[in-house]
Amino acid sequence: NAGVMQNPRHLVRRRGQEARLRCSPMKGHSHVYWYRQLPEEGLKFMVYLQKENIIDESGMPKERFSAEFPKEGPSILRIQQVVRGDSAAYFCASSPGAGNHGYTFGSGTRLTVV
């Protein structure tokens, strides 16, 4: 079992560019969560998705950020027109069901906006 796979591990973008972060959940997991971690901070919930559905996006900024989890392929977190404040580690986690379970996190994507 390869675990939760995220890529790229590191991503550098210039201000105004788009960032695309990918997450493949663990085999058999159909629930995906995205969290953002600023330096020396805890993880902040962004969005929860199931296949083809956004279940909870209460933590997503209203503008520039979007997420999807298509029927085929990985979940994508997309940040348009990046700004320096978007620089952070973005972690994806997956779980097997909707009940309260411990997550398995991926290794994260460290986004740096220059």
Next chain:
Amino acid sequence: GENVEQHPSTLSVQEGDSAVIKCTYSDSASNYFPWYKQELGKRPQLIIDIRSNVGEKKDQRIAVTLNKTAKHFSLHITETQPEDSAVYFCAASNPYGNNRLAFGKGNQVVVIP
């Protein structure tokens, strides 16, 4: 929403001593409390969790206690080793929040050899 706080922010212990990290939460409906360990530059890893129907859970050198009345839970690490040095995050979730975890800001634990 849920608000989780951790204390202290940094904890230094001598190797072999015990470390205790305490978290408080605000939402009385929260019923699931995991702890994560994060080493520098790595992903958070689940090390232990507890549900609200039990007061204590132990796994080798790690234990977690929960006081629902006071709304706090603690991580206990006994016989600390250098490899225990990391940032530890507590979190909480409730049955109505889509398994959404509210994390504390983390505790840096430094084990001094």
